[in-house]
Amino acid sequence: MSDLLNAEEVKAQIEAGVPGSHVTVIPNGSPSGQHSLLLDNEHAFAVASFLRDHPALRLDYCSLVTGVDWLDTETTEKIRVKKVVDGVETEAEETRKTKVPGYLEAVYHLFSIEKKHGPVILRMRTANRTGQTQLPSLTPVWRSCEFQEREAFDLYGIVFVGHPDLRRILMWDGFADFPMRKDYHPPADGVPVAEVHA
Amino acid sequence: MADDLKELKIELSKNGIFTTTLEELYNWGRKNSVWPLTFGLACCAIEMIATTMARYDLARFGAEVFRPSPRQADLIIVSGTVTKKMAPQVVRLYNQMPEPKYVIAMGACAISGGPFRDGYNVLKGIDRYIPVDVHIPGCPPRPEALIHAFMTLQKKIEEQALAGENRPRHLRADLPSEFEVPEFGEHGLEPPANPELFPALPGNPLKVLQ
Amino acid sequence: MTSVAEMKAIAGPSEIMEVSMGPHHPSTHGVFRMDVRLEGERVVRLKPVFGYLHRNHEKIAEHGAYLAAIPYTDRLDYLCSMTNNWGYVLAVEKLAGLQVPERAEYIRVIVAELTRFQNHAGLIGFLLQDMGASGTPLMYAFREREKILDLFESLSGARMMCNYMRFGGVRVDCSAEWLDEVRRLVATLPRFLGEFEALLRSNEILMARTQGVGVLPRELAINAGVTGPMLRASGVNYDIRKVDKYGIYDRFDFRVPLGEHGDVYDRYMMRLLEMAETVKILEQALRNIPAGPVMDPKAKLRGLRPKVGEAYGRIESPKGELGFFLISDGSTIPYRYRVRPPSMINLTVLEDMCLGQNIADVVITLGSVDIVLGEVDR
Numbered sequence: 001m002s003d004l005l006n007a008e009e010v011k012a013q014i015e016a017g018v019p020g021s022h023v024t025v026i027p028n029g030s031p032s033g034q035h036s037l038l039l040d041n042e043h044a045f046a047v048a049s050f051l052r053d054h055p056a057l058r059l060d061y062c063s064l065v066t067g068v069d070w071l072d073t074e075t076t077e078k079i080r081v082k083k084v085v086d087g088v089e090t091e092a093e094e095t096r097k098t099k100v101p102g103y104l105e106a107v108y109h110l111f112s113i114e115k116k117h118g119p120v121i122l123r124m125r126t127a128n129r130t131g132q133t134q135l136p137s138l139t140p141v142w143r144s145c146e147f148q149e150r151e152a153f154d155l156y157g158i159v160f161v162g163h164p165d166l167r168r169i170l171m172w173d174g175f176a177d178f179p180m181r182k183d184y185h186p187p188a189d190g191v192p193v194a195e196v197h198a
Numbered sequence: 199m200a201d202d203l204k205e206l207k208i209e210l211s212k213n214g215i216f217t218t219t220l221e222e223l224y225n226w227g228r229k230n231s232v233w234p235l236t237f238g239l240a241c242c243a244i245e246m247i248a249t250t251m252a253r254y255d256l257a258r259f260g261a262e263v264f265r266p267s268p269r270q271a272d273l274i275i276v277s278g279t280v281t282k283k284m285a286p287q288v289v290r291l292y293n294q295m296p297e298p299k300y301v302i303a304m305g306a307c308a309i310s311g312g313p314f315r316d317g318y319n320v321l322k323g324i325d326r327y328i329p330v331d332v333h334i335p336g337c338p339p340r341p342e343a344l345i346h347a348f349m350t351l352q353k354k355i356e357e358q359a360l361a362g363e364n365r366p367r368h369l370r371a372d373l374p375s376e377f378e379v380p381e382f383g384e385h386g387l388e389p390p391a392n393p394e395l396f397p398a399l400p401g402n403p404l405k406v407l408q
Numbered sequence: 409m410t411s412v413a414e415m416k417a418i419a420g421p422s423e424i425m426e427v428s429m430g431p432h433h434p435s436t437h438g439v440f441r442m443d444v445r446l447e448g449e450r451v452v453r454l455k456p457v458f459g460y461l462h463r464n465h466e467k468i469a470e471h472g473a474y475l476a477a478i479p480y481t482d483r484l485d486y487l488c489s490m491t492n493n494w495g496y497v498l499a500v501e502k503l504a505g506l507q508v509p510e511r512a513e514y515i516r517v518i519v520a521e522l523t524r525f526q527n528h529a530g531l532i533g534f535l536l537q538d539m540g541a542s543g544t545p546l547m548y549a550f551r552e553r554e555k556i557l558d559l560f561e562s563l564s565g566a567r568m569m570c571n572y573m574r575f576g577g578v579r580v581d582c583s584a585e586w587l588d589e590v591r592r593l594v595a596t597l598p599r600f601l602g603e604f605e606a607l608l609r610s611n612e613i614l615m616a617r618t619q620g621v622g623v624l625p626r627e628l629a630i631n632a633g634v635t636g637p638m639l640r641a642s643g644v645n646y647d648i649r650k651v652d653k654y655g656i657y658d659r660f661d662f663r664v665p666l667g668e669h670g671d672v673y674d675r676y677m678m679r680l681l682e683m684a685e686t687v688k689i690l691e692q693a694l695r696n697i698p699a700g701p702v703m704d705p706k707a708k709l710r711g712l713r714p715k716v717g718e719a720y721g722r723i724e725s726p727k728g729e730l731g732f733f734l735i736s737d738g739s740t741i742p743y744r745y746r747v748r749p750p751s752m753i754n755l756t757v758l759e760d761m762c763l764g765q766n767i768a769d770v771v772i773t774l775g776s777v778d779i780v781l782g783e784v785d786r
């Protein structure tokens with residue numbers, strides 16, 4: 001990857017070019033070294049247009065759009081608390097559990113056909129997994145997102161605001177579930193279902 | 199046919215006299231002009247096309263006339279994975295075919311869902327909704343296997359009696375030639391199987407995909 | 409005699425008719441459906457309907473080990489199992505940081521280019537069949553395809569679902585006899601190509617049916633993420649073999665054919681020209697293939713546990729950019745497994761290409777996109 005597409009570099013470009021936008025670099029620990037940029041949902045559309053039209057970056061081609069489901073997680077931490085037992089103050093250890101709400105994530109892989117470079121990876125996150133699953137649609141910027149955003153809506157339930165034709169794409173219209181979510185259980189149809197074959 | 203009649207027939211044929219029965223003649227004609235429906239679902243369809251091409255040459259079995267319309271077809275080769283979204287269409291196509299009609303379930307997916315059985319949108323075998331005459335395993339079955347299925351079907355047609363208790367469905371007015379088309383439900387197809395065809399549906403799953 | 413325009417004026421505006429083409433239709437190359445709205449024979453709206461072969465590839469792959477997904481990738485684009493394997497193993501190699509021995513890279517190029525050849529030959533056969541050249545071109549294509557499948561079978565054990573590549577190399581080494589067989593076949597390919605081209609290339613009917621039909625403008629093609637021969641037919645020079653130089657494609661001398669008009673004829677020619685380039689790559693690979701191991705000794709096939717992270721690997725499959733996006737959570741099972749299906753994304757522009765055309769042209773425009781439903785719906 002050239003220096004131009006360095007995640008920090010792109011972040012600086014975006015924050016200079018789109019005032020008010022907030023970008024976080026999400027590091028990637030794998031040998032692929034493809035770091036990604038987390039956008040704030042409010043400015044995501046402006047950032048996408050900026051990246052597409054930027055004369056040096058020219059990310060004119062959005063290759064891949066996908067949803068990812070991150071479940072609610074629980075973090076446990078041990079803290080010391082002072083307790084008064086029988087009039088004597090003692091220190092005791094207590095575990096406190098905090099629930100971190102999960103979210104749905106949309107990932108976009110951008111390349112440039114004109115400059116023949118890439119990828120620049122964008123991410124957007126919903127507020128939670130159940131009620132607030134809206135994200136801005138980038139289909140008006142790149143037509144190639146049209147079917148893939150519909151697929152993320154169909155299988156994950158991410159609602160892309162501004163999508164011209166947001167319907168289920170792979171499953172039928174009356175289908176109620178979002179089958180690619182991690183907590184989805186398929187109907188058994190009367191046969192035993194195989195275990196995870198790892 | 200009784201054994202002594204068979205012997206007589208052989209004896210006559212040795213002397214250059216050909217005898218036959220109406221049943222034999224009828225079935226001989228039918229088995230050598232099976233017209234399949236041009237109907238491909240998935241990977242197996244490519245092997246089905248390969249079977250009709252020069253090297254395997256399905257025309258040798260009188261079955262090269264693939265018809266795109268179910269009204270003109272005798273045989274539906276369910277060649278590939280039947281998804282839940284596609285299953286009502288497959289049943290409807292089968293219902294539109296005139297009797298006598300036959301079904302070959304080609305490949306693991308058509309038989310049981312095959313490698314994709316664990317999928318939420320995959321039907322676990324087409325015999326849940328329509329009666330299957332010949333199953334051929336394989337993923338996908340080789341063209342030779344499809345030809346074997348054809349020959350098995352031809353043998354089956356040859357042995358069908360025109361009269362009597364065991365006469366096939368198309369000669370009996372009391373048996374249905376159309377089957378119920380499943381409906382799209384909120385979580386899957388309803389019903390998950392046609393109870394008349396697939397009564398042995400066991401109860402609940404043993405383990406659910408995590 | 410009244411002219412057509414006058415007759416139209418008398419009859420008034422024609423009624424709009426809705427036609428549902430598919431999922432069972434002889435020209436849709438599988439279980440694909442188009443909701444077409446027609447005014448007379450002219451298409452005024454066309455919406456593709458997917459999902460009739462949605463068999464949950466991604467969900468199943470997210471429940472199995474990294475190795476267990478390879479046979480499923482065979483069944484994505486079931487005409488090109490070798491290139492599907494390559495796309496996936498490339499992504500895993502990026503995720504886990506594996507190296508591929510040189511001999512394995514050469515074998516990969518050989519089988520991938522053979523795959524490209526038989527895919528393009530088959531596509532042209534089907535396309536001409538859609539245009540009414542019933543039988544003959546398809547028979548020619550399948551005759552050649554069978555020879556290539558024989559080679560795949562003797563190498564991997566299966567005709568279609570080869571399940572041949574592994575992350576870190578290929579499953580088994582090829583023998584010297586096998587390479588000789590390939591050399592013998594490749595030597596006959598130029599003759600076949602000449603024959604295949606001469607069949608219909610300058611046929612008047614073919615030109616009338618295809619030239620100026622289903623035009624895809626360059627800017628739209630880029631914006632809609634169209635890839636592969638279809639993008640290059642619109643005059644955009646973008647071939648991932650040249651751009652990414654994945655594997656060892658930088659060692660081969662080959663050219664990327666480009667179209668000018670972006671119509672069905674250009675897309676048809678693009679395949680023919682690419683087949684000729686494929687033969688060139690094959691000749692070079694067969695000349696230079698070295699001896700050596702075919703697996704990275706560090707590659708652990710069973711129980712591979714890549715570090716937490718993600719990777720996107722992509723190749724130039726015969727249909728376009730085939731990509732695999734993997735997220736690892738440090739376990740033996742991919743947390744997220746996503747396929748970027750080229751033939752589905754190429755269908756984004758189907759409506760734009762068909763608007764205002766006759767319904768008969770929809771069939772050949774779709775045929776020239778080159779879709780395989782196993783990949784479109786997964």
